[in-house]
Amino acid sequence: MPSFRVQLNILALRPGHRPEAVMDAAVAALGTRHHVEANQLDIVGGVPRITLRFTVEEEEYDADARAARSAAALMRAEVEQVARTRDLVVLRRARGRWSPV
Template sequence: MPSFRAVLQITGLRPGQPPERVLQAAEEALASRHLVEATRLDVVRGVPEITLRFLVEAATDDDEAAAARESALAMHDAVEDVATTGVLRVLRQRRGRWVPIGI
């Protein structure tokens, strides 16, 4: 099964939302569609970003990429309920490297 990453910048929390809710919302949204293998929170150049690695059912490359994009956008929408966000990136693992697939 192909492996993808959704990487989303977090620029702030919505009022009344605890920080841990951001990653929970992201994981819940992705897990409703795919197997989530790992989650993490990093701070890159002073900006928090969450990364979720997930598997997509095997199909054609285009269909796999479309499913990953659609799921990453659903994750983004779920996170927007609890936080303000910045850039969303989707990457696919190819021969040990993470390659952007675009949104």
Template sequence: MPSFRATIQITGLRPGHAPEEVMDVAVAAVGAAHVVEANQLDIVAGTPRITVRFMVEASEYDAENQLARNAAVSMAHGINTVATTGALRTARRSAGKWLPL
């Protein structure tokens, strides 16, 4: 199964939400349709950034990429219920490298 990752900047929390809810929502959104391999929080240039790594069912290359893009958008929509966000990026693992979609 091909491996992908979705990365998004977190620019703030919405009122009434705890920081840990952001990752919980992100993992739940992706995990609703795909196997989540890992997740992490990084601070890049002072801005929190979360990454969710996941697999999609093997099929045709472009279809796999579209499923990954859809998962990333679902993750962003879910996160936006509890936090404000910045840039969303999706990448595919290929030959040991992460290639942007």
């Protein structure tokens, strides 16, 4: 199965939400469509960034990428309910490297 990563910078929490709600929302949204293998939080240049790794049922190469982008957009929409975000990036694992989709 093709492996993908989605990365999303978190700018600020929305009022009334705890920090853990960001990752909870991301995992729940992505998990409705695909198997989430891992997730992590990093601080890059002083900005929190969540990264989730997930697999997509194998189809045609372009169809896999469309499914991953669609799932990433859904994830971002759900995370936007609890936090302001920017810079959504979707990456695909190919030949041992992560490349933008």
